[in-house]
Amino acid sequence: MKTLLLTTAFAIAGTAAMAQDVVRLGTEGAYPPYNFINDAGDVDGFEIVLGNELCARAELTCEWVTNDWDSIIPNLVSSNYDVIMAGMSITDERDEVIDFTQNYIPPAASAYAGMDEGADLTGGVIAAQVNTIQAAHVAASGATLLEFATPDETVAAVRNGEADAVFADKDYLVPVVEENADLMFVGDDVPLGGGVGAGIRESDGELREALDAAIQSMKDDGTLNALIIEWFGEEAAIYE
Known part of the structure; x- marks a missing residue:
């Protein structure tokens, strides 16, 4: 450059x-x-x-x-x-x-990714990285927040059935969803920050x-x- x-x-x-x-x-x-x-x-x-x-x-x-x-x-x-x-x-x-x-x-979108297009985003369990704007959003949404220290752990929580979806920066989730056939974007994007x-x-x-x-x-x-x-x-x- x-x-x-x-x-x-x-x-x-x-x-x-x-x-x-x-x-x-x-x-x-x-x-x-x-x-x-x-x-x-x-x-x-x-x-x-x-x-x-x-x-x-x-x-x-x-x-x-x-x-x-x-x-x-x-x-x-x-x-x-x-x-x-x-x-x-x-x-x-x-x-x-x-x-x-x-x-x-x-400013860009945050997004949800899960294994079921019908995942409950407001009443279910949503994984997010600790101390992020996404975690704060989930906590205020009515869903049950499941926090993890690293982003990899939030995705793993969805794949092993601990959480209904993960909520994170969409820029982070795009390659994750592309590389894992069992994951999909669910719900609408959310502008934050x-x-x-x-x-x-x-x-x-x-x-x-x-x-x-x-x-x-x-x-x-x-x-x-x-x-x-x-x-x-x-x-x-x-x-x-």
Whole structure:
């Protein structure tokens, strides 16, 4: 992917954001295609490619750290890393604890997947990953919420009969449904959240500004849309 020349203002913003030698990017490593561990044992996925490009444009030296989803915000606040890039939807509740960059995935649909097109989505048992906007939605829907630490476990709960359906980002579920003939999308898509963005400590305003500028530059030159399509397919929501 070609990197544009930085403007003077952008370069200054990136330099000012460097409060330490290395910016640590925290991800889950378990949410393909956003982030996952590849066959070589390395972190990979859409957010890894994107994060590396953002760091290059902002002239930051970055390294990746993996962290379980259920403690990913507390460990950011505790300074175990500096940025979260882990398929995290921007919500008002999270924004009370941390700051976000502008979104790098536009607001998109969440969806249900099950093994029966007649699955009871409002009175049955629905699996979702813990501490997600999908889990909060299920809890408020009247269905019985069954929470798991990882997205793989939510799908397994449906396939082994523990849950009637799983509720998750549709971008995550599309390849899961395609690869498992016993699963299908059920019910209607549900729009949730304000898109996916990078989470940053509230005290790190200069770092947020540097990453914001890098994200905006990728939106402006079309490379962000190209990356979204590369990882999520031609039907993915992109920026106009």
